[in-house]
Amino acid sequence: MAANDPRAVVTTAPSSSGSYSSAFLPPPSPSDGDLLRSLHRLARDLSAVETPAPFLRAAFASISRRSKLLAAAFDDLLLCAAAAGDGLPRSASLCLREVLLVLQRFKAVVADCGARSRMRLLLQSDETGAELRDLHHDLATMLDLLPVAELGLADDVADLVALASRQCRRCSSSSPAEAEPLKTSILSLIEEIEREIVPERERLEEILEEVGINDPASCSDEIESLEREIGDRASERWTSSMIALVGLLRYSKCVLFSVATPRPSDSKADIELEDGEESPAPPPDLRCPISLDLMRDPVVAASGQTYDRESIGRWFGSGKSTCPKTGQVLANLELVPNKSLKNLISKWCRENGVAMETCEAGKGEQAQAVAANKAALEVARMTASFLVKKLSVSFSPEAANRVVHEIRLLSKSGPENRAFVGEAGAVPLLVPLLYSEDAGLQLNAVTALLKLSALEANKKRIMHAEGAVEAVTHIMGSGTTWRAKETAAATVVSLASVHSYRRRLGRNPAVVEKLVHLARAGPLSTKKDALAALLLLAGERENVGKLVDAGVTEVALSAISDEETAAAVLQALAKRGGADAIVSIDGAVARLVVEMRRGTEWARECAAAALVLLCRRLGARAVTQVMAVPGVEWAIWELMGTGTDRARRKAASLGRICRRWAAASAADGERSAECPASSLVPPAMMAS
Numbered sequence: 001m002a003a004n005d006p007r008a009v010v011t012t013a014p015s016s017s018g019s020y021s022s023a024f025l026p027p028p029s030p031s032d033g034d035l036l037r038s039l040h041r042l043a044r045d046l047s048a049v050e051t052p053a054p055f056l057r058a059a060f061a062s063i064s065r066r067s068k069l070l071a072a073a074f075d076d077l078l079l080c081a082a083a084a085g086d087g088l089p090r091s092a093s094l095c096l097r098e099v100l101l102v103l104q105r106f107k108a109v110v111a112d113c114g115a116r117s118r119m120r121l122l123l124q125s126d127e128t129g130a131e132l133r134d135l136h137h138d139l140a141t142m143l144d145l146l147p148v149a150e151l152g153l154a155d156d157v158a159d160l161v162a163l164a165s166r167q168c169r170r171c172s173s174s175s176p177a178e179a180e181p182l183k184t185s186i187l188s189l190i191e192e193i194e195r196e197i198v199p200e201r202e203r204l205e206e207i208l209e210e211v212g213i214n215d216p217a218s219c220s221d222e223i224e225s226l227e228r229e230i231g232d233r234a235s236e237r238w239t240s241s242m243i244a245l246v247g248l249l250r251y252s253k254c255v256l257f258s259v260a261t262p263r264p265s266d267s268k269a270d271i272e273l274e275d276g277e278e279s280p281a282p283p284p285d286l287r288c289p290i291s292l293d294l295m296r297d298p299v300v301a302a303s304g305q306t307y308d309r310e311s312i313g314r315w316f317g318s319g320k321s322t323c324p325k326t327g328q329v330l331a332n333l334e335l336v337p338n339k340s341l342k343n344l345i346s347k348w349c350r351e352n353g354v355a356m357e358t359c360e361a362g363k364g365e366q367a368q369a370v371a372a373n374k375a376a377l378e379v380a381r382m383t384a385s386f387l388v389k390k391l392s393v394s395f396s397p398e399a400a401n402r403v404v405h406e407i408r409l410l411s412k413s414g415p416e417n418r419a420f421v422g423e424a425g426a427v428p429l430l431v432p433l434l435y436s437e438d439a440g441l442q443l444n445a446v447t448a449l450l451k452l453s454a455l456e457a458n459k460k461r462i463m464h465a466e467g468a469v470e471a472v473t474h475i476m477g478s479g480t481t482w483r484a485k486e487t488a489a490a491t492v493v494s495l496a497s498v499h500s501y502r503r504r505l506g507r508n509p510a511v512v513e514k515l516v517h518l519a520r521a522g523p524l525s526t527k528k529d530a531l532a533a534l535l536l537l538a539g540e541r542e543n544v545g546k547l548v549d550a551g552v553t554e555v556a557l558s559a560i561s562d563e564e565t566a567a568a569v570l571q572a573l574a575k576r577g578g579a580d581a582i583v584s585i586d587g588a589v590a591r592l593v594v595e596m597r598r599g600t601e602w603a604r605e606c607a608a609a610a611l612v613l614l615c616r617r618l619g620a621r622a623v624t625q626v627m628a629v630p631g632v633e634w635a636i637w638e639l640m641g642t643g644t645d646r647a648r649r650k651a652a653s654l655g656r657i658c659r660r661w662a663a664a665s666a667a668d669g670e671r672s673a674e675c676p677a678s679s680l681v682p683p684a685m686m687a688s
Helices: 032-047 054-084 090-115 118-123 125-145 155-173 180-194 201-211 216-231 239-256 264-270 309-317 339-352 362-371 374-392 397-412 415-423 426-435 439-452 456-464 468-478 482-495 499-506 509-521 524-537 541-549 552-558 565-575 579-583 588-598 601-618 620-627 632-642 645-668 683-687
Strands: 298-300 306-308
Touching (some): 118 201, 125 180, 180 201, 180 374, 239 397, 298 339, 309 601, 374 415, 397 415, 397 439, 415 426, 415 439, 439 482, 456 482, 482 499, 499 509, 499 524, 499 541, 509 541, 541 552, 552 579, 565 601, 579 601, 579 620, 588 601, 588 620, 601 620, 632 645
Antiparallel strands (some): 298 306
16 A cells, blocks of 8 residues: 555554564655645646547546646645644545545556557547546545635635536546547448458548547557557457557558658668678677577566577477576476567667567467458458559659558568468569669568568469569679678578478579678678578588588688587588588588587587588598597587587487597507597596
């Protein structure tokens, strides 16, 4: 209970010595002077409250008017109390403390309404109205009970209190229907969309004007707010309608505002980096303790430590049930989203021009809800059709960029939307735009293709579109920004996830050449995507020779300490015919041993697997190099104790290979003096 609550009863408990301990006392109540100052400040704040939406203008105006009356009364009370020099009468003090509580609740409702999306406010207008009526009733009751005569107020001030009470009483008995017609109109529009009736432009304009959405910026803000509230499950009762309204707002933004120019905040993640320039390094608190990368979906484990969902999921998937950072055994493996940290990460990404694609746990559920919402699906289909038709007649780069930006946003928001955009014929129209010299248009076009490629049917459309692969390759080599080049490499990653396309891409020397160049010269984030693409291409044996000839082995070795995917690339090459190329490079084996000891979990696992493959494929030639690396036996021993299940198996296999080689060498007398078997590996390894 709050310290200023008059219902708080001061209780004490006797200590063992018979005296009273202050530890059992509630916080002291504020003095009457503090109470009056709090009332005056709160009433003044409420009198200046801003209306969060036009349809709540009357309700908030009434709060403001009554608060102004009360602010004037409290101002006079402060003067009277200061002149008298003593406290308020007890009955008045108790009553004013209750008034303070009611005003605090008013302020909480006002703040809550200001934080909600306008559409959600409209859908919940009846609930908000009922809450405000109850508060007006409580305030009227407290003002009626206030002993005005005992306070010594001037007649005109007493009249203000009486007037405020009468107004509150009228408001508490009225039924505000201010928002009901608009709410009914919007719900009716959703029902029509479900019947595949295209909404009229004039009707959309009228509705959005009444809601207070009259420009593309406010429309985008409303979409973001609604999506956030849907993800947070802010209103289960209205979730279906809110999902439909997100689609309706996207459609309205395109139709009413002529696909307006993207806001500056929409393109902050598209900031151009100079050649070789790295993206800004995230603060340590925003990095996952496991991967050391920027967290995309931070979650809290039972130990209270925060990790990226993907990294900690991989940790648990390897059979571990301990906290990676503290080592303590976890009571359970449940993960709780860290929303506050995620908001900080999103803010940092926006301020530093870092692209952040979220992977919230609730995204899948939201996508399922959209798939089950006929109105949302129909309006998304309408939006996709409108945008593609608009793109087909856009002649200037500026006009095309606005349309492509909206296609990019629509394709980002779910598989159904990607399907609608692909079915509408967007891919052939996007391909020529990849050659644009306009940096924004080129980036939006390749990013839209990347988003579309997440759907299998769209992968086929891209691979079969005339010149699409060549256009993506062009961006990897001659893109206007590193961001565009990186996105093009990520598009290759997406396309190469299909077995048949992997072979086709690997047979294209330009694709391999550009990926190798990006992995060698690009910023770290670009290297990561390029190496991921090369890893997929290396999954096909017929591609390995071309990759080796293009210099993939050297590039992966040079990046092995910076990017964990490099070790996986070397493992894939060693498995499918590239073992000789790896061992032929001076220091290659030594780098793999170092990575086996110092890399991330996945990198250590891949490095150990690569070493095992090299030894099995090349025999003594590779084993000799492994045994020549100082500390290799302890690297194997550590990995057997701390690695993933697969890493432990690979380390054990490598240990057995080393023991057999050492035993054979001792038997032949070639290295018995300087390299006895018992010194090559720890005793526990010898027994395994």
